[in-house]
Amino acid sequence: MIRFDHVSKLFRGQTDPALDDVTFEILRGEFAFLVGASGSGKSTVLRHILLEEHPTEGQVHVLGQDLQKISLRKVPFYRRNVGMVFQDFRLLANKTVFENVAYAQKVIGKTRGQIRQAVPEVLKTVGLQGKEDRFPHELSGGEQQRVAIARAVVNKPAILLADEPTGNLDPATSREIMKVLRRINRNGTAVVMATHDVSIVDEAKQRVIELDNGAIVRDEEIGVYTPEIVKYEEPEAPDVAAEQPHRQTIAEAMAERVGKPDRRGASAAVVDSPTTRLPEHDDDVSDWADDEEGSR
Template sequence: MIRFEQVTKVYDQKSKPALDSVSLDVDRGEFVFLVGASGSGKSTFIRLVLKEDRATRGGVYVAGQNVANIPSWRVPKLRRGIGVVFQDFRLLPNKSVFANVAFAMQVIGKSRAVIRETIPEVLKTVGLEGKNNRMPHELSGGEQQRVAIARAIVNKPGILLADEPTGNLDPTTSMGIMKVLDKINQNGTTVVMATHDDDIVNTMRKRVVELRDGSVVRDDAQGIYIGEPTTTTAAAG
């Protein structure tokens, strides 16, 4: 589903590359943790998949297609196949839960009937039944993240990218979010989650890819989170 071939990304010629010759394969339906300290290249990985940035060298393939060959007018189509969730939720504060999720469907031209039919289902999937009309500020952090997840999956993307989705949440709430992501994964969606929450990684027992200074240093099938040797990486960030 996602393949990186010798991908290097240099933001600034003078500094070290954010990703250095990274090769990685994520199969359809997989659940992958991307772990590593801040500045290890997790967010760059996500940006490259979305074609928010271009790889300096190497090839990024999404659903078998090299994103470098996608013309700019086709990029929206690429992004419709990918859902994204962030640490800071990014909800629209003046729209209700329903309207926030509906927004993602409206802007790609879904009909009112389809929207009305789909959203209750999705809200049920993320565990927010009956909260259609709540405003974001009336919700807890965990609930807000669920809205964001609902928005990310409402157009049924094949891939869900989560950039530290539990970064702002307490451990109990985080586990709730992980259950939702796991359920989405069970339904066939490929999930890539960048995190440095060791509890979660150790509990879930999924594939773990560890990045350090832009390189893959570990790729375990049912891995655990190994604490960073803080002294060596602190300077790189």
């Protein structure tokens, strides 16, 4: 559905690439987080998917199309498949909730009847029923973001891109917005979300792709924001006794002197000796156990 093949991006006038040999694939209906420090390249990845940037090297395929081959004329049609939400909502201040969402339908030529059906439906999905006539300044931040999400998905795009959608919201409101995004994802829309929100990522248990200086350094099917650092542990002290070369016991030395009896005889002869070593074979161990028992 979304495939980056060795994508590098060097912005004009820059010496370091914003994307450095980035390769990944996001499947239909997947939910993936993009994480990484500020400037690591998350927004640049999203802007490539939205066809706002072109790679310096490599290819981006979305919905089976090589984006480099889409003619300028077809870009608006392509973008209907990709909804986008931002940290700062970007609503039209002089339009109501209904009008903000309806606008996305109007520009692609939907009829009034279609709009009258689709807008209330999507406002219900994002939990804004009853607030159709409010203006953005009459809404909380979380509600404004719900409007922005409704506007982004009203045309039923296959992909929803979200660039820090919870960046301006408190933790409880962020969680609510996450629920809305998960609901949209469950309805079949792939969601790619760039975020710095540690608890949102940790709680979601979804795919996590981490960028560092434009390169992918981690891609986990079910990831967290920061993987646990593996603690360094001192290696266990070696088992000195086990590593010592075989030292002849008194019994063995005596046995050697009087001819060569079997090992059982030798062991049995020195059962109380403090210098006796444990026998090396299983049959010898059971013999030892019997002898120990008997000597107590």
